[in-house]
Amino acid sequence: MIGDLTMVERDVFWGVMDNKRWVYPYNSKGERCHFRDIPKSIKDLKDDPFRSLAGEMRRAGGFAKDTTPFSEFLWADFLRRHIPRKTVENNFAKALEKGLALGRSGAAVYLPGWCGPASDD
Secondary structure (H helix, E strand, O other): OOOOOOOOOHHHHHHHHHHOOOOOOEOOOOOEOOHHHOOOOHHHOOOOHHHHHHHHHHHOOOOOOOOOOOHHHHHHHHHHOOOOHHHHHHOHHHHHHHHHHHHOOHHHOOOOOOOOOOOOO
16 A cells, blocks of 8 residues: 545545556556546456566566556556557567667666666677
């Protein structure tokens, strides 16, 4: 638990959650959705292959673990803009290789956990 919102009125709850960046109301296509469309249960979440790619990138050292809420979702959105979905779905290894290169590029400098360019040692 990261905060207690029991004192917040029901009709402003989601606004407070959004303002504090404690909710990430985006679907598996990276499109913002209404709060009422957020699944009520984890089992109802849609698979997002870019989220899986971002998680694998972090495990492979593509970016550092960070305390920023939803940091892997931010990385997933970045990857979604640079790698075709079909590549992620049909050739995950190739997508990971491309993602690791992108993750070290200046294009990713604003993302949480960015590790900087790879050295040529």
